[in-house]
Amino acid sequence: MTSPIHVYSEIGKLKTVMLHRPGKELENLSPEILNRMLIDDIPYLKIAQEEHDYFAKTLQDQGIHVLYLEDLLAESLVAVKTRTAFIDRLLEESGIKKKDPLHQLLLEYLLAMKPETMVKQVIAGIKKSEIKNVEPSLADLAEDADYPFYLDPMPNVYFTRDQQAAIGNGMTINRMTFRARRRESLFMKTILQNHPNFKDQDIPIWRDRNVHGRIEGGDELVLNKHVLAIGISQRTSAVAITDLAHALFGHSTFDTILAIKIPHNHAMMHLDTVFTMINYDQFTVHPFILSKSGKIDIYVLQPDKDGEVKITPKNDLVEVLKEYLHLSEIDLIPTGGADPIAAPREQWNDGSNTLAIAPGEVVTYDRNYVSNDLLRKHGILVHEVRSSELSRGRGGPRCMSCPLVREDIEEAKNEIFTKRFSR
């Protein structure tokens, strides 16, 4: 069998992708917890599911094999022993320690379910009203009497880009920044360890979830088999990037990381909310991250001759991309056409967050019509998907997809391989 993980570019023809169809976790949102849950509004589940099914079908219609995280996880948890260990860990990470009697009650509650039901339940969260015969703790009585959950919902799981990322033939299993999302990366860890299609494949884990330093997949872009772009962002720290450089250099095909420093705020939480690669020489970029003269802080990490990581500061995005991708021209396509209103509006609704499914071919949200028209003018083939409800979670098509296998691309060598689609 060929490796189940093979991602050496952002744009190679997408073969296999992992999604999560949003479920009851979106209905377990209430205004009081929205902010902490990193969501800006409550999506209407029925429509969000329809939109997500449309997204999956758009990919399938292009011959892409769609896997669902929830199915892979359930298939990894067939053995009772594995299921018990998984639930134990999840409860611990949800703050319900083993010595707490509630731990045993919840364990029994979840173990009584079929694996696929159990997986959906842990993502949806567990309400206090679902569990009978609980002796209230001091916290239940004195502090959290009105708090409705024992296990918080995980409304961000449908952003499967972030919990993990495929780089080459390996993965990073991410230590995520905020508590609201930290448990999510336990899912892929469990899949890699237990799923029959993954467990004996010697898949390198470049960085695991229990190490120091925060990183999320929205910041991890594989530009080609040598070069990564990684955001230094609200969600990814310089420590994690340095650590990843040490793990990759000399142990993989990758020898260059372009660490790009972006503003640290919710609208631009990851690099892929402001910058994505869509062709050999074409990129979307939110114009507001660049200074008037097109500058942004970039730190180029490469191995030196002593096996250490050397850092070269730069600040011209176009020049850096030309130099490290060996291209003579770069086409940066501004979100919202760089209009002072349309650009921030469409960036907020993930107009920069394109999912490339082949060189020069992308999936985008339909609501970002200014950006989409501009992409077409630049010769990009655009597949639009519906976005009224999904966009309320503050992520777009790239955020909602975790590529596992892409076809390799030809390497550019000072010439442009660009294929332009006529409108």
Ligand SMILES: NC(=O)NCCC[C@H](N)C(=O)O
């Ligand atoms: N790659 C991405 O930009 N993912 C979007 C994540 C949105 C989610 N509400 C979050 O704040 O983590």
